[in-house]
Amino acid sequence: MTANAQHDAQQSPNGRSEAGKAPRVGLFVTCLVDLFRPSVGFAAVKLMEDAGCRVDVPAAQTCCGQPAFNSGDRKDARAIAEGVIRSFEDYDYVVAPSGSCAGMLKKHYAELFDDDDEARARAEAFSAKVFELVSFLADVLGITEVNAQHEGTVTYHDSCSGLRELGIRQQPRRLLRSVEGLELKEMKDSDVCCGFGGTFCVKYPDISNKIVEEKTRTIREAGASLLLAGDLGCLMNMAGKLKREGSAIEVRHVAEVLAGMTDQPAIGEKRRG
């Protein structure tokens, strides 16, 4: 990580971290990373530590509550949100390696407490500290390049929540361009949904399949050997489809490449050797 990764203490939303002191970040691992791809979590930790942050992982976390929220179950979503806020509200920042989960924490928690001004204010204060990983590195820490190497061509898919709820588009591309040896080949319609949609993909598998088929077609047309994105749900969907189609294109979370941690097999691939 380059030295211009200076944390500006003024940017700390709660003013807790004093100038010169490392910002304290609570890593919200996300349930999919926790269960399916821990290496993304370790890549996130490395990226933030290299940038001078002190990273903690609160034990009391499971999921952001989005499955309940998007299924119309506000009561459970709210109970989960209360737990997350309690675990994380003392950190300077809360960072998640997922635009979708970060979007939930940042953009939707407050509305779960519509009927309680105090709880709502508390949720808003919490949400102000939440960032998606790449946006945190680029927008908050001001990082413009990373110290990593990857020989090969990659294409980047813009996951919907990160793109449209959090405005993440240029940040990952800018950082990827700083990776030595990496060539970015844009796919057509990189901003179009991959058809994952959380429970949507199992509730409406036929439609989801049609959407992901379109996606894998544009991925293949891009002619890159590695597909990256910032959300594990979308990545598992696209990787699962590519593998079913017999494609050799590998799939990884963008953090793995930015952190230079690509020793483990790509998503859905078996261990080498």
Place this chain on the structure above:
Amino acid sequence: MVEITSPAFKANAREALADAPLQRALGHVRSGFIAKRAVAAEALPEFDRLRDNARDIKDHALAHLDLYLEAYADKVEAAGGHVHWAETAEDARRIILDICRSKNARTVTKGKSMITEEIGLNAFLEEHSVAPVETDLGEYIIQLRGEHPSHIIAPAVHVNKDQVEADFRRVHTHLDPDRNLDEPTTLLGEARAVLREKYFQADIGITGANFLVAETGTSVIVTNEGNGDLTQSLPKTHVVVASIEKIVPTLEDVSQILRVLARSATGQDMSVYTTFSTGPRREADPDGPEDYHVVLLDNGRSSMLGTEFQDMLRCIRCGACMNHCPVYHAVGGHAYGWVYPGPMGAVLTPSLIGVDQSGHLPNASTFCGRCESVCPMRIPLPKMMRHWREREFSRNLNPAAARYGLGLWAFFAKRPALYQALTRVAIGTLGLMGRARGRFRAMPLAGGWTRYRDLPAPEGGTFQAQWAKRHGNSRRGTR
């Protein structure tokens, strides 16, 4: 009423996915509309500001809807027109039929109107021996085919040229059977010639309205073919059918919203025709109807006021949300099973026909948010779909298995220690099972996933377990 097949959404969708000509037609929606809108929005630096403005105008109108409706009705009557209030679709049909009867009407021409689709007007008029003739080319085509619109601004977007040619040959039997119809322009010319006759036969012209202007009592329609103008100015009687939320306070407001309407819909700066009508023909007017009626339809709108669905009443029916919707692109408009497809239909339809009939619609969304990002009226469509899911959840309308699964998951998600103990074991096992291939081709209880794609196997060992091993409790928040 239009037949409702929304409960069969899944089956409709499967059928649509297997329909090769339909899939080809949907490809045009994906490529055409999106690029054109993007260019138009890009070319206008103040586009986003205009969207804010448009939203504010409608919000204001909705906040004082009763007031503006009364002002509008007064103006219409002052201009010599007649206003009819219809609470339900049934009322509206009755009122229109009564007008037809009072004029001994045999034929009515129609401008393109979603509201007359909503009230099932054509079928009703036919039952009562009045022949409706659609004059918008797309509407004319689907009328010949006995279908309903599959898109709110491009009703026949699902039909291809060869199908149109076959329909024209089937219906236009008075023309030379050996005529050449290879070119789309020839088809257009033929439709024009046939329709021209109908305009002159028609006793009544029926149009919808894009806007109703309270200040002047004016109804406004936008079209690209000019058929709306002929429909409303040639027959002796003009009937406007419009739902109550079409109201805007002033002509200035209309011109503001018009600036975002066509750009969002087709990427045009303005539609080819924007036509204002106020009352019947006056002494000095060169043309226009002798008689002018407005049917103001509620049909469930007023009960949306003051609820979490009020914002939906800002909709100006531009179609941008469906043009940008991956689900619409996959299944087309008919799969939605009623009049309004795409994201706007997923929110509006449950309000109008009940969520128990149309529960699939707000659920069949990935929440990708592209609809909201292009909606000129800044309607938070995904958020309102979620509100419908909340209503369904609180009324136990969603499937029992899904509720059970969600409840079980939530039980553990609320108990981190228990959750981690459980996932540590489960993920460890799954990781071992998937080790050889790195993915699963099939998985019990995950058929929805593995029917079409492999399931990547867990790397092995949860993050939490690995982190605890490395750091103990030293760098773990413990609350």
